[in-house]
Amino acid sequence: MRRLLGLLAVAMMVVGLAGCGASQSGTQASGITVRDPWVRAAMMNMAGDQSGAMGNMQQGNMQSTPMAGMGGGHSHGNEYGNTAMSAAYMVLENKGSTADAIVKAESDVAKTVELHNVIMENNVMQMRPVEAIEVPANGQVELKPGGFHVMLIGLTRDLKEGEEVMIKLTTRSGKTIEVKAPVRKP
């Protein structure tokens, strides 16, 4: 009986530990930890997505052919022309007594991953890449729509609600943080 209890305790500990491992923020010793991450759902191509809504003009040429049926002579086929993108958000917390910053983000769901901010001036929105997202000592920064975000440029796959995206953050202090962010609808 006692042995059974012991086994049970061990089993519970294993489950408990596994649970930690699966949680989103591998808080590896950096002062910065991550809370409530999420990524905006986005589609790379239209296959299976509301294709009923798309008239007859686009059949068979979704990705790269010049657009038919559009009036004006505006240009197309620019190298960014068909880039799908999304953004990741989260709360960065710094429980340490020294300031730190996120200086880099990586993910295999996008060709390019950048740190961005949005500045609002007279209701004009200006999105800009930033070198770093500073997190003050004993402070926190919220990455949210209309502010700091991790920009995912050139998606390599669809990001569907309910899926998870891995994002690797690097801090100025040289630590890396693995973030598992669920995909949410816009």
Next chain:
Amino acid sequence: MKHWFLSLLAIVAAFALSGCGTYEFRGTMLQPPNPAPELPLTDQFGNDFRLSNYRGKVVLVFFGFTHCPDICPTALSDLKRVMEKLGKDAEKVQVVFVSVDPERDTPELMQRYLASFNPTFLGLNGDRAVLENAYKDYGVTVIRRDLPNSGLGYTIDHSGYIYAIDQVGNWRLLWAHGTPVDDIVSDVQALLRNPPRS
């Protein structure tokens, strides 16, 4: 005495229900309301768009671009929620997204992008000159900024207002970015409740 009180209550109730000018809009009102400038553009399915085809409906206009994955989706998902909250009244409302990035907002991108919010949303694009006029007419700031060190190549700084055009084609209201969905719903319901005469 009691009788008197009840009649007063009835009068107050009738007044409130009649909505005769007592509603206070939460957005910024344009006064006097002027005809909204036409948007002679093409939608994401290749059809000609004209505001004048939407008399009898309230048209909500937002200027943005598909390569704006941060702010623009917020406005569009707010509009999506506005339509959901309007319920059956949503039939009397048309949401229109005007491109500030005509080069990259190809019809297929617009289709894909807008369908993820609401398949009834229309995405308009067209000749640059016509678009420039529309920006000017609606007082929309559109500035292209090159971002040489970004995978984006460039971005477009733009205003974040949502505009409301009433059932007779008058430009009535604008909401600043971040206006609560319920405020927009309430204003749209007020426009639908008291359609302008003419």
